[in-house]
Amino acid sequence: MGKVYYVSKNVGLALLVLAAIALATIVALSIAYHKERAKNRSRPGDGGPDSTSMPTPSTTPLTSKDPWDHYRLPQSLVPVSYNVTLWPRLEPNADDLYIFTGHSAVVFRCVKETDLIIIHSRRLNLTGNHAKLRCLGAVTAPAILKSWFVVKTEFLVLQLRSRLAVGATCALHTEFQGELADDLEGFYRSEYVEDGVKKVVATSQMQATYARKTFPCFDEPAMKAVFNVTIIHSRGTVALSNGREIDAADSVIDGVPVKITTFEPTERMSSYLLAFIVSDFVSIQSNQNNKLLIRIWARMKAIGERQGDYALNVTGPILQFYERYYNATYPLSKSDQIALPDFNAGAMENWGLVTYRETALLYDPVMSSTGNKERVTTVIAHELAHMWFGNLVTLRWWNDLWLNEGFASYVEYLGADHAEPTWNMKDQIILNEVHNVFAVDALASSHPLTRREEEVNDPAQISEMFNTISYSKGAAVVRMLSEFLTEPVFARGLSSYLNTFAFSNTVYTDLWDHLQRAVENTPGIHIPHTVHDIMNRWTLQMGFPVVTIDTRTGSVTQRHFLLDSDSVVERPSQFNYTWFVPIKWMKTGVEQQQYWLLQKTDTNSLMRVSGHDWVLANTNVSGYFRVNYDLDNWGRLVSLLNSNHQALSIINRAQIIDDAFNLARAKIISTTLALTTTKYLSKERDYIPWESALRNLNYYILMFDRTEVYGALQAYLRKQIQPLFEHFKSITADWTKVPTGHTDQYNQINAIGIACSMGVGSCRELIKSWYRQWMANPSHNPIHPNLKSTVYCSAIAFGGAEEWDFAWTMFKNATLASEASRLRSAMACTKKPWLLNRYLEYTLDPTKIRKQDATSTIQTISGNVVGMPLAWNFIRAKWSYIFHQYGRGSFSFSNLVGGITRRFSTEFELQELKKFKEDNLRVGFGSATLVLEQAIEKTTANIKWVTENKAHVLQWLTDEST
Template identity: 85%
Template sequence: MGKVYYVSKHVGLGLLVLAVTALVTIIALSIAYDKERAKNQDTLGDGAADGTTPVPTPFTPKEPWDRYRLPVSLVPVSYNVTLWPRLKPGADGMYFFTGKSAVVVRCVKETDLLIIHSNKLNLTSFNGHHAVLTGLGQATAPAIQNSWLVVKTEFLVIQLRSRLSVGASYVLYTEFKGELADDLEGFYRSEYTEDGVRKVVATSQMQATYARKTFPCFDEPAMKAVFNVTIIHDQDTVALSNGMEIGTADSVIDGVSVRVTTFEPTERMSTYLLAFIVSDFVNIKSTQNKNLLIRIWARRKAIDSRQGDYALNVTGPILQFYEQYFNATYPLSKSDQIALPDFNAGAMENWGLVTYRETALLFDPIMSSTGNKETITTVVSHELAHMWFGNLVTLQWWNDLWLNEGFASYVEYLGADYAEPTWSIKDKIILSDVHKVFAVDALASSHPLSRREEEVNTPAQISEMFNTISYSKGAAVLRMLSEFLTEPVFTKGISSYLNTFAFGNTVYTDLWDHLQQAVENTPGMHIPHTVHDIMNRWTLQMGFPVVTIDTRTGSITQKHFLLDPDSVLDRPSQFNYTWFVPIKWMKTGVEQQQHWLLQETDSHIPMRVSGEDWVLANTNVAGYFRVNYDLDNWHRLLSLLNTNHQALSIINRAQIIDDAFNLARAKIINTTLALTTTKYLSKERDYIPWESALRNLDYYILMFDRTEVYGALQLYLKKQIQPLFEHFKTITANWTKVPTGHTDQYNQNNAIGIACSMGVQGCGELIKSWYRQWMENPHHNPIHPNLKSTVYCSAIAFGGVEEWDFAWRMFKNATLASEASRLRSGMACTKAPWLLNRYLEYTLDPTKIRKQDATSTIHYIARNIVGMPLAWNFVRARWSYLFKQYGGRSFSFSGLINGITKRLSTEFELQELMKFKEDNLHVGFGSATMALEQAIEKTTANIKWVAENKAHVLKWFNDESK
């Protein structure tokens, strides 16, 4: 056990004494409050204490309540929160919850204002005010002069007649009523049907700024406190929260028979990590980890059909791995994980009670695919990493979100690899994170990993930080850091950081401090600059370099890589867009070496070769940069791929392809040179290089599938995929067996999907026969789970209304979330415009398509060449509605903009996009604001690229497909 937890016990004891004192005060106050409340009618208006409109506050930025950040005068110590969600609607048809909260605050700076977050809560009036303030211990609380709600900044402001005393503690008591809405935010309602019975779950999502919708609180990550939670609920339900339940009692409150569940006090934690759930779910459990209670919760039918077993089996090993990796014991008494029918994010790392979409936690041994299993393993691994990195030690403010999400996105591969060592899953970071984020970070509209605090203020700006840069670039640069420090030094620094700042908050420089200490305490360890100096160049400026190696001279240079070299940068960099670049490289017959590129040009590296010898840089794709070579070396590498591709690692083969295609788009190398990297693919059997090639060729498909180029492209890709299709047909005994390799199962999907779409003989008939067999016997699906996504899409694309309607019936009756998800995606593949338009309309009806799935369904439809203009028109026509429902703060909303604009590549389409922006400025774009700017930038680049390359690409595909 790490020493930090002994410290936490002493801190916890002090807090407990304070909490007990507060509780005594609160009980006494409650009697007085009940009398006071009897004098004041509790109403549900727009938020004022007396049910009238909130007191209008003119916007004057000088006032503290007009700023989005909390003042620093008060800090919370502990909360006593009681919530009572009603799982049946009231007389007005509305679902609601009631609650009361007492927060102990300590004054650290003299003030006559108490400002606390409160949003969309209707607060009970106490003698005309929204709250009651009392002193704790010897402190005497000033009388409240006035109180009001500020809608814009989501504050409850309490003005006092005199100042609070520095060092004194006070108790702020509120009672409130809120809507238990189906908006997937704060304390919300999820619904599902089981055995024909409609059921309601009260659940929560507090990240990033939704705790304030549940109870008045200091809703910033640095405002950590201890939470004492009580939940009142129906007697046939179970209540869950972050802490272990320590007591249940049946009672009658206001004439209603209820159960009251109390929970152990939490550790000191941030509001965004709170969770409250009331449901009739059941669990399976394990105590294999040193008597730590691990439970998986879900719908009864899901648990009964053993859909929670796999998650339970991997949770224990992953927790054990992290305890060893961080050298810090899991600090809680239990680890609950729960699968929810309605959940906007993929998963949420609430401390002690992690929430998931059903697709991210539930695995059916018969109906789920290998991909489903991998998703569960990596998502569970990601969320459990947060138990330490993010929950135990938390960012000071959201501008450093990458510190949380980037770290979890990196180590999720390590935890998953420990749980499933035969999968070689660590290589997948190249596809899933490194190559993915390169595409975004190469834009002039990108942003640094760590932004200035003043750039991230509003809830929408905070939500916008939950993007590919924070997650995937964060993962990529931390992986690079671990590579050049070595894993033992990296983990030593991480452990020191976590144990030093446990239960506290940090900024990114604190991490650099502890990693630098680890370097200095490791004999023989040397890096050319401090960790600060090296990493600041990767985190404080956006983008990344392309490193160019000239094997004729041995010189090496770096330059900021921009996908559109003509784009204008309006974000200056203090480092002039140069980086300290750790380059691992090798050449013919020479083992891997490392060199640091510390300026724009370096000519002192032995990379000079001649004849048939070759140089390969960025081995293991350890660095976050692209690599270019002189033309001679490019040709030597291409020759090596064609004659002996296995001389290079799988991920370096993928890297060569991805680098070449993107260098060509940036006009650094010729487009035909990039295309030539795909010629060897007829001999390639591994998944990662194929996937890299297909993702890059997908850009060509998006740009040209409405032009004459597509026919030639189709012929070429058909020629290249045919050997892979035949390979899998052979090793699966004519599609009757499952490939043994983990990634081979993915590549089988590629082989079938591309072969069918490119017209390989026999593929379409195979797909249609499988789907027809299922239609003839709906109770027996002959399609292997690994192939379902591909088969559903292809069969529905080949078919008509009969195939679509069958999929819809199967979707509505699906009892496994991952099966429903596959069908939902597959239905977007139809080529019938009227079916796609009908499907788009379904996304507006939550009884047909769940709110959590609406934007991704529109995205799926836009992926279809027939569906793209339909989805684009649909979104433009209904932007106000979509924005109101999903846009203000939704993490997934930016994906909608990305999805519907991917194919835009003409001047007319760019003008339409600009008009869309102009027409909706009054509505706003919320968390999709940056995505819209990037869509405009990418469309502008697409127009130029198509104009410059169309003729060359057409000729190349024509020549190579003969």
């Protein structure tokens, strides 16, 4: 579908004339640019010099509720197009600052009479004549009386002498200067060293509210426009943007030799999807159907070592899969993907120019692991899913973020499964998304998928939406919807939605409308209520139900599942925490017809069983809920696991374990019943059930590894893991081969990791010998890439300063990002407090630990039982610095507080946590605000759980480990 401008034909023609004039003058303006900058050498953010045409913008505090006091833009002006020229300097200036200069013209329509132009601008120094207003046709532009910045709402406000009339189309021209800082936001710089030479990359991250740091713009997702981009850059570098390059010309600006690269206009899109990059990177490429240009960009050495080949190989097939799945052609002329040395998020779906951390795009066939390969595949699949769902059709406001991220988080498994069909990726969504988000959504401090708009206003609240609920619950709920509609019906509704709203914005109800039509147009598909009525209960109220089935009576009930049954839910629900629950189930191995639980209590006589018959509900975990049974049925399922576990699917074996452990934490069943579901594991060889068990037992490790229970827990786990360890030793010919299956390779990692940590002697000696061989010959690493993370961590934990220092040296010399990441995590495993404290200090020095990795390194150290109190003391002492460096917009920042407090389970730790909150209220918590509340809630629940279960757990483990 073509561009949609929503303007009349006459206005459209006028805009085309204006655009032609603007494009013709770009080079002339650029040449004059350097002279203007020479006159205005003020630092970014200081405000430009006085001007006769327009007063200098001043900074105004919030004192009233004027239009500029609100975080949302007034609805009086709508952008149509931008002409943006940027010139990043990759060398510092006399003040030792890296800067960029630029000018832009935004064409907008007036849709509501106004004498104000309010546009986003943050930390930009307007230069030259600041801003000029021109209007099209016979309309005379009002003079600009005054202008000012509003720091809190990040607005540039222009007061006009007279009012703009409805229908007027005008262009606002601005010139500006900004800092090309290393803060990973907006237009920023990334640095790396190659062959001993420091190199600088100018790159960008606009989501969610950082485009305004680069140029004045209407920086909200509904304010879509066409962007015409020109980049001035040093010769010998390459410039990239969303559109394909249409012209590149050498020039000289005031004695400086430069190249001026112009790009084709973008499609109509949101400002957060813009991207600009200047680097000396190189690329590899392919052409899909001799039409679509696909390129992978990275550091020259990375491309030379063929680290981009795998990404190039899977991108084309994934794009083709989505074109068929969405029934919509990829709408752009090229697909660039680039690996950046410094990047805060995992990846960003900029339309036509997707940016990645190096670990998410680069794969070395010799040095990278199976896990690295899967990460590259799934992240590419996630970002390419956004090209349609998110970019082509975009949420209207951030309160519906889950529409973008939840959908992409579901579809990435379909795309990855198409690219690698032998990996069984569709099963892994249960571990990675469903079970993952259950833990958060079972808290009283959770929130609905769709929040009220007034709850999501400022940048910190927007960043807070990029959380597990939006991504993983979104994926789980979309998967459930696809399951009960069936995939073909779901895909037809989705295609209709995307083609109807192409290049526009929507709210969640628009998707329900199109899925409902698909249902009504498909014979044989019946659902008990409309898609709206069913799905609103899953998106407009937080949490999920636990469904209890009594197989003695056939009674089926539901209730809101809370991990701490004593917690108080303060968020009201119009649905009274009742869901329309689609239940797929089986009886004694035979699939039954889907059953819908539509109220709190119901009876299904088919679920009444006796004797050796059993009932299993939520087969393949197709629904987003937990299942509880009467004790008799629990007993039959546990007996089945012990006698013939393969009678149940891999996913359902994992589900039984995960449900049981979490029902026990909620005091719905006993802790000993939950532990009993793990007794069969000595016979289990599949990855997903083992991973489910280990994640749940990890909670016991966190609660008890500082108590006398830990010895008995080690003994029990050692007994259960030993057969799996011996199994992999056997099938790998004494660790010399790699298991064939994708998930078998993961389970081999589990077998070695748990065996070593639980004290299997032969495992420890194996690990030490491998690491010693590597230390003796650093140029030859004998450890298989799949096992490196586990081996590095264990060897450093067993060793001392020599092992740690060796890892640090190898980390600093690593040329593959995934290898550096493994070593960075492994160094947090040491048991030497002084080494951990030294490592914590390294996180404050970006020459040692990159800013993008600082908070995750602190979090990894806190995962070590020795490192936890050190990391806790460290962030309390350094909170103001850490917050101002990372806390305002970093999507990963919230993980820091949640990660460090995972072990908290004493009254003393709870009081420390509350005091930390009280002491830092003035500093703030940014995107970690909600996570801090959840940490307090989790700690309170942990205290109660340990008090009530410690003795029972110790007794059970002691009995079973002997």
